[in-house]
Amino acid sequence: MQAILIGRLENDKVVLSFSHDDYMMNIGGVQNVISDESAAFRAKGVLYLHLSPAVPMPMLSPVTQTESYMFSVRVNDTATGFYSATDVIESVTSLIDLGFDITVLMHHLMGHSPEVIDRLLIDTGITSFHLWVHDFFTLCNGYNLLRNNVVFCNAPAVTSGGCGICCYGEGRLSHIQRIQSLILPRKVTLLAPSGPALRNFLKLSPLQWSKAIALPLSSLERQESASPPKLFGKPKLKIAFIGYCNYHKGWHVFQNLAVKNRQSDLYDFVLLTSDIEVPTPGNVEVCEVRVTRNQRTAMIDALVQNEIDVVINWPMWPETFNYALFETFAAGVFVVTNQSAGNVTESVRQAGSARGRVLSNEEDLNELFDNREIFDLVHESDRTKSKLIHSSGSAEVIYAS
Incomplete structure (x- = not known):
C-alpha cells in the first residue's frame, strides 16, 4: 500500500478521509460531498486517501483490534483493495516519517471501529481532525434521532425514559462512550452542511469543539x-x-x-x-x-x-x-x-x-x-x-x- 500511495503523490499534502461506504459505488448525499471534495483536492495536487469499512454495517463495528479490522481503500478515486488497519497504519506512519502533511476528515463513523481509528491516530501522532455532522450518528446509533424510527427525540439523556422505550436505547451509552473516546483527547473541528445543521447539533451535543464551521453543500445561481x-x-x-x-x-x-x-x-x-x-x-x-x-x-x-x-x-x-x-x-x-x-x-x-x-x-x-x-x-x-x-x-x- 505504501508504494501505491507514494506513486500517486504530487506534493507533500495528503487528506485521509473516513466514511461509511465506498462513495464511488453508492449513491447519496454524503457520497456526493466526498466525490466533490475529492475532485477539488486532486485539482490542488493533494492526494485523497479514502477509507471505508470493508464490511459496511448500520452501526459501529464490534471489532476493536487493528489486525482484525479491514478497510476498503481508494486513492484518488481509484480502488486499491482491502487492507487491514495494521497495514494502513504502517503506510500512513511511513508517509509522516517522510515529512508528508496529513489532514484527517471523518465524514461518517458508521461501520468503523473508534478503537481502531484511535490507534491509528496515536501511532501516527495525529492530534486533530475534522468531523462532519451529516446526521446525528455521533449522538446515537439511530442516526436521525427518530425514537423507534418514528418520532424525533431531541437526543435526551441516555438514562431518560425516552431512551428506555426506544429500540436504540439499550446500546446508546456504549455507542456514545466509544465515539467520545475518539473525540475527547483531540482538537476536533466540526463541519456541518448547513447553518441549521450546525446550530441543531451544537444544541444537542454536550461536547466542546475546537472550531465549528457551516459549509453549505450547494448554492443556486438564478437563470x-x-x-x-x-x-x-x-x-x-x-x-x-x-x-x-x-x-x-x-x-x-x-x-x-x-x-x-x-x-x-x-x-x-x-x-x-x-x-x-x-x-x-x-x-x-x-x-x-x-x-x-x-x-x-x-x-x-x-x-x-x-x-x-x-x-x-x-x-x-x-x-x-x-x-x-x-x-x-x-x-x-x-x-x-x-x-x-x-x-x-x-x-x-x-x-x-x-x-x-x-x-x-x-x-x-x-x-x-x-x-x-x-x-x-x-x-x-x-x-x-x-x-x-x-x-x-x-x-x-x-x-x-
Whole structure:
C-alpha cells in the first residue's frame, strides 16, 4: 500500500478521509460531498486517501483490534483493495516519517471501529481532525434521532425514559462512550452542511469543539433569462415526491395524500426515484431517475421534463442539508414542507412564499389540497430556474490557499 500511495503523490499534502461506504459505488448525499471534495483536492495536487469499512454495517463495528479490522481503500478515486488497519497504519506512519502533511476528515463513523481509528491516530501522532455532522450518528446509533424510527427525540439523556422505550436505547451509552473516546483527547473541528445543521447539533451535543464551521453543500445561481411556464387556468397540477422512498424522508405523507385524492381530477401524482420497485398507490406514476456522479442534474432534468408543479418534501427529522430541496428549487418547482424539517424548513422560509410553503402538520397539507389553495400558490409562484452549483466540501477550508 505504501508504494501505491507514494506513486500517486504530487506534493507533500495528503487528506485521509473516513466514511461509511465506498462513495464511488453508492449513491447519496454524503457520497456526493466526498466525490466533490475529492475532485477539488486532486485539482490542488493533494492526494485523497479514502477509507471505508470493508464490511459496511448500520452501526459501529464490534471489532476493536487493528489486525482484525479491514478497510476498503481508494486513492484518488481509484480502488486499491482491502487492507487491514495494521497495514494502513504502517503506510500512513511511513508517509509522516517522510515529512508528508496529513489532514484527517471523518465524514461518517458508521461501520468503523473508534478503537481502531484511535490507534491509528496515536501511532501516527495525529492530534486533530475534522468531523462532519451529516446526521446525528455521533449522538446515537439511530442516526436521525427518530425514537423507534418514528418520532424525533431531541437526543435526551441516555438514562431518560425516552431512551428506555426506544429500540436504540439499550446500546446508546456504549455507542456514545466509544465515539467520545475518539473525540475527547483531540482538537476536533466540526463541519456541518448547513447553518441549521450546525446550530441543531451544537444544541444537542454536550461536547466542546475546537472550531465549528457551516459549509453549505450547494448554492443556486438564478437563470434570469428562463421563461416560466404560464400556469393560470391549468386544470390539473402535477404533484411529485423525489428521491428515496423512506419513512424519514416523508414518503408515507406523500402516499397518504395520493390515496386521499385518488378520485380527484385536480391532481396527478408522480414519483421520481431510483426505488422503482417500491409499492405505490395505483394513481402514482413512477419514473426512474438516478442521480450519479456523472449525471448530477438528472433529477432537475426529470422535474422539468415531467412538468412537475409541486414537490412534497416532508422529512420527519431536522434534515442537515437535503439535495432534493435544492434540485427542486433549481427546476423552478414549488415546495411544500413541514415546520420541523431542519435545513429544508429554513431554506424554504428564506426562499419566500413564491418558492414554497411551510406547514404545521399533515392536516394542514390535506386542507391545502382540499380547498384548492395549492392552485393559488402555484399560480403565484416564481418558476424561474436556477443552476445548482456544488461546493468543494472540506476543500473550502482545508488546504484552501
